[in-house]
Amino acid sequence: MAVIKPHIWFDQDKAKEAAEFYTSLMPGSAVDYVNHFPGPGVECEIVEFTLAGQPFLGISAGQGLKIDPSISFMINFDPSRDPDAAKRIDEVWNKLTEGGNIMMPLDRYPFSERYGWVADKYGVSWQLILTNPTGEERPVIVPCMMFTGDVAGDAGKAMDFYCSVFKDGKRGTTAPRPEDMGPDKAGTLMYADFYVNGTWLAAMDSAHPHGFAFSDAVSLLIPCETQEEIDHYWSALTEGGKPGQCGWLKDKYGVSWQVASTVMFDALKNGNREQVESVLKVFMSMTKVDAGALQQAYDKA
Template structure:
């Protein structure tokens, strides 16, 4: 399996945002851009890019969904691997905070000498942290899920669930609350991370009244090589296998996933405009992707 790609839903700024993000750190670049025509959202720009080696997808598909901190992206600054980490964290913080909203100021905290949480000018949420690594190294960027509202306190359960679904999985760091902390109960997760499909993810619980939860603005994209894989992940992850649309589903915790095909990526990267349009019109009525039907549409 390929690494999981966070997928970002913008109103109309996907290309602009990708250009901005790829200026932040080394090992960042736009891989390709394409456009889907005649969708329910009109013509939609699609762009694939990497930030510090982490792959992302983004789409401009209208103002249906808004970013919130339920899924953020941790940026790890490791002094043992980069002597300039302390300077770099301040530099990148300044760029992300420009025009954005600071939720936790960049400062010293009990868990880190330098940490901050900010939503950038597009609303995408980032946690920047100066790490003191021990054990297995982590990637620069890790998608992080906050379990709040109706699913507060279920982060541990969710990690176990995800690790049971994905064949290549393992637990990493686990830091439960040692005692009750306001509305957060002892044993719920301050922080934990886990590894599935060549991808590190993080999770935490928060029982505070945040007023937000998981939505489609940030989804997790799984690219499958076979119909068998698509069928497996659709059935394993979907809270309602009869729901979903265009390969999108929601799991029992409300997290949005896209179960896609490597064939779709190939079409978007190398197909002619006519082939892309035919495949687009083929997948729009689908719930779970049918690779054979997509290939037939591609061939005309």
């Protein structure tokens, strides 16, 4: 089972630079491959990288979309696994805040001895937390969705929906608000996490006026080995949502997903330029991805 990969759309020529910066922060990190391919009037750059065991994809394709905190990345610093966790959280924080924007200072909060939220110099949001884990262990990196605006209060329903879409879906920690807290109503989620497709994800509600919503700038990519998988996820996630081009879609909560074929990434990683261009030409004409057509384009080039 291939885990879900966060996909980040960076400004022109920033994807590789950002990947190299992120992979310098923590052990278990590496840039896996970088490739370039022609886009509409611009040379595109794609990079796959692993950060503390979590795979990511980054792309630069002209002017980037505006990255915002609607999807952030929780970094768990666990003293039970790393005796230097308290020191390491400060080191990573200092690097991420350089040229960035601090949203919540690194400090003591009721839910953690050490926590902070920052948007780094590329606009990507990170929540750093010194954890005190109980129960099932969590990975170091957990993508976190904030349900705000028109979907504030829907985080719990969204998690149940995602758990029904993926065969191995299950809920983890749930922390609802015990009472009304300003515009946030009792029962809405301060924080919760859930497990789907070999990946831990998190969700929270916020009814405050943030001025942002889910967008294509940060999407969640599902690598599919078979057309049957593509058909299943495409059908389930577009129900009540909105299909887009090239396997992109918005679900009924506005979250952006990519239902992708592993053929595409095999071509980008291992194909020559002729094979990459052949696959991309076919790919750009698709709405839902046709894995067989991509494989045929790859084989014939």
